[in-house]
Amino acid sequence: MPVLLAPEQAPALHELLAQANTAGLDCQPAVTRTQPDPRIQGLGSLASAGPTEISFLSNTKLHDQLRGCKAAAVIMTPDAYQLLAPGSYAYQVVLCSEPYLMYALLAQWFDQHRVKGLATGIHPTAIVGATAQVAEGVSIGPYCIIEEGVRIGRGTRLGPHCVIGAGSVLGQDCLLHARVTLYHNVAVGDRAILHSGSVFGADGFGFAPDPRKEPGAWAKIAQIGGVLMGDDVEIGANTTIDRGALENTLIGNGVKLDNQIMIGHNCQIGDHTAMAACVGVAGSTVIGRRCTIAGAAMLSGHLVLADDVHVSGGTAITSNISKAGRYTGVYPYAEHIQWQKNAAVLGQLAQLRRRLMAIEKNTQ
């Protein structure tokens, strides 16, 4: 459960709103006459927020949950406010055209109190190469390994057990959680968030048939490219991004990858593209900007996807997509017995079509 701030740490509601306005959001109390200005100790859902917490309505389908909400304040759009029955609520209403974005910022701010409490400095058990360049204000957790030639930018923090391979680069204000691994020659931009178990720059999967040995044997193609990542990237737990064979694997600015995603060697992912968990992208595929790839989708290698392509969950993309839009290819599930009956016919589709055409001819 989210931790509440102590009352003396908690901002007053008007302070939160001022901060949001400063951050570029347009928000204000629905009622401007003098009224209580509660200290906000935390953030909760409509169903769970208590009288020292702020909540939000970002989805009109949840409007019913406003009834009985015990929060101190609720963020909503002016349209949602119009639908509120007067006297049906005790919380203060905050009007904002982007309640979901405001929720995102509030969550960040409340989480900052925890983040500020984290250890800083370079832990004495961290092993830092003599030629590594570590900027001021960098935090390096226990048992980290920073190899030779690494550069780490100002304000970046590494949790315990991170390994940064020779010659790799981390930008400014990055956050590496425990146990992130960068191989050699991997470059990460500013403000990256890398989660535990993620691996950057492992060898791409490249082998040449090697008839010098026995039939079927493979010769390894050493992967001598690197990985180059832009700014504002977030990468989930146990996700892997392989190094390029000869060039770099490229991850654009603002790319967000969930857990357990695999990005093959030589791929290029465009700015602000987001992928949900368990997606696999085979080598050398180029994905445009602002794409979304839903969970467990799989992209074959050597493809090109345009900007603004949206791939549904569980879909296998096996050819280029040159037009923005949504693409789907998932087999509909059913009760097992029903599925069996229909699946048995799948293998006869070509034949069924031929039979249909024959009848069409005969009955014309």
Added chain:
Amino acid sequence: MPVLLAPEQAPALHELLAQANTAGLDCQPAVTRTQPDPRIQGLGSLASAGPTEISFLSNTKLHDQLRGCKAAAVIMTPDAYQLLAPGSYAYQVVLCSEPYLMYALLAQWFDQHRVKGLATGIHPTAIVGATAQVAEGVSIGPYCIIEEGVRIGRGTRLGPHCVIGAGSVLGQDCLLHARVTLYHNVAVGDRAILHSGSVFGADGFGFAPDPRKEPGAWAKIAQIGGVLMGDDVEIGANTTIDRGALENTLIGNGVKLDNQIMIGHNCQIGDHTAMAACVGVAGSTVIGRRCTIAGAAMLSGHLVLADDVHVSGGTAITSNISKAGRYTGVYPYAEHIQWQKNAAVLGQLAQLRRRLMAIEKNTQ
């Protein structure tokens, strides 16, 4: 290959049976008159067990393998025993109505000899926060990090390189293999078994569109919920369970997750539900009790699945399931050329149905 106990460590057969009876299994020798009481040094399959090992028949399809079995003793049901030709075997028969369960217990007991040999105590290289509460009898391996405010229950053992984030809790008698990572505010019940590379409490995948930046940009929604896990849970290698956005991700008692599974934020998994490897469950999905999800199945987000739902391997579940039963949705494979012919027709199914309806009209 399984290691055999030294003869002097090995229990006699009657001792094993007594232990099983004490554990609640009903088992006894098929022949009660005086006969040899061999020491049992290990456990093997019908095909591989040698004359100092015990084996078992849990699947009637394997009855043929009893012929030629060299084990000292074989566990089987009374029904299976009826089918044995007299004089066709040299092993001793142990009758038990649940041979598979008895095998499970025997395997645990033989493995205990290895487990008991593991190092105990807190390794001097482990870094334990001043405010962490570590009960008596806890073992913490080399290079572990136990952050501030952590609580670890009696008898729990951590392999090397585990990281337990601030404020997290481990119950009693848990076993964490090498390199398990808990973020902050993750609670694990008693008797959990957590495998290497598993990550608990990484950030859920939550972003709000952020028009303050450029089109397509995302603002991070800090994930301020936690993870709350029941008792008797086992979690496989490299599996990830994300922390909740506002509330906790919930894992019930007795839940068993295989390797490389992904559980999204805010999910709730009911008691005794088991999932095979490579399953992905998107955020906020609620799964009932005693469900089984076979390998590589994928569940969309915000779904509700009833108790006792069984999902076949490779199936994508994209809508609620309110009725117990088995559900399947996997595309049948075929030789590639055959698949090509049929797949080409798939995109014309709606059209084919229309044509069929037209003929039906004409031929009525």
Added chain:
Amino acid sequence: MPVLLAPEQAPALHELLAQANTAGLDCQPAVTRTQPDPRIQGLGSLASAGPTEISFLSNTKLHDQLRGCKAAAVIMTPDAYQLLAPGSYAYQVVLCSEPYLMYALLAQWFDQHRVKGLATGIHPTAIVGATAQVAEGVSIGPYCIIEEGVRIGRGTRLGPHCVIGAGSVLGQDCLLHARVTLYHNVAVGDRAILHSGSVFGADGFGFAPDPRKEPGAWAKIAQIGGVLMGDDVEIGANTTIDRGALENTLIGNGVKLDNQIMIGHNCQIGDHTAMAACVGVAGSTVIGRRCTIAGAAMLSGHLVLADDVHVSGGTAITSNISKAGRYTGVYPYAEHIQWQKNAAVLGQLAQLRRRLMAIEKNTQ
């Protein structure tokens, strides 16, 4: 981007060719009269290689890229050389019947300069059990754990944070990148390359229903087998290979597994079989030699696949395959609206077939 060797380290072209001939490749300059013998500082693609680099043409579709190639030398087949317009190029041509294999070897040689610079010896922070046998010339990185009874062969190198469980064995000349985990009793052959986050010998997923507890509860089947791997194996980042229940999980010689692959307990993978990323193989499945399994394919448990079987990406194999060949079972994707229309008919296929048969009867 690949790092170039310093000019004084770089071999002359004739030296590279001599080395390739020694390694068993047949290659020579296309023009044998006296000409410059440039020092080759690196290896690049046709599009990116500069005037101190060598490139290669392994795919005739890329023949157009030869125009404008700035490399010092280009490897190609005699057939490709025939198609070159005289005077259209400034690079030297190297003729080789296997340009792709020659590229693989060159990449290995250039990468060796980096590998030779890695730290050697046993780092003082590595913890090596008193009964472990570590051969001469073994390198063990910082914070590694080598438990009791481990044996490590000559020339093997371990990156930081590797954990080698009790009684496990590593052959000669293996390379373990950072953060590889072997449980106890795992045996790896010679020349293995194991990538970060891979886990060998975690417990297979085995549970017996346990009516002694509440309905639906499971009893753990302790996994007392091991993992046995042949020579020349490469295993990708975050891949997991589980230990056998009673016997060993077996990985043949020359097997190549990409990232995030899951191999269940008791599986047997034949020599030289290669699997692309995100493949899952359920327990006890036996795969032949020289098979290729493309990305995200899934194999059910207890299957047998013949030698030389090729499974397409995203395909679910749910029954035995006794004949070599290519097998596919992926649902074709389409624009979402188109997919919806066709998917809706999928659930009626059995019914449609019946209706078609009825018409066929009526119109005969």
